[in-house]
Amino acid sequence: MKYFSRKLVAILVLIIWLSTLGTTYAKADLSNAVTTLTSGNNTYIKFNNGILIQYGRITTTGQKERRVYMPISFKNDGYKVFYGIEIGANVVQTLYTLNKSTSSFYVSGTFYNPFTGENGFPGEAFDWFAIGIWK
DSSP states (O other), X not given: OTXXXXXXXXXXXXXXXXXXXXXXXXXXXXXXXXXXXXXXXXXXXXXTTSEEEEEEEEOOXXXXXXXXXXXXXXXXXXOEEEEEEOOOTTOEEEEEEESOOSSEEEEEEEEEOTTTOOEESOOSOEEEXXXXXXX
């Protein structure tokens, strides 16, 4: 999670650059290339070429599974979900996606502390990032 925002900007720059190859150039404010919306802890960026990027933050965890509702639906369930976790260096934490639909997915996970032997379900907040198509 240390450089999550830098990676997100790099991905967005690459996508915008690729979406303008062989077409008209995007305006400086990107108003003719993208639509964006921020709602609470969730945001989406919808590109005119069909790419949809959504991301958000889950703050209430500690549950075995957590359903995440996205601000806008993907065209199908072929999108990919990535996670960013801020946690101490001594804890191994894994999050994985279950039961994807076009508008939501379940996230589950485990943690393990090799020094104390403690394990269970994650209790820390985490960020999610999904990329797919909308048209």
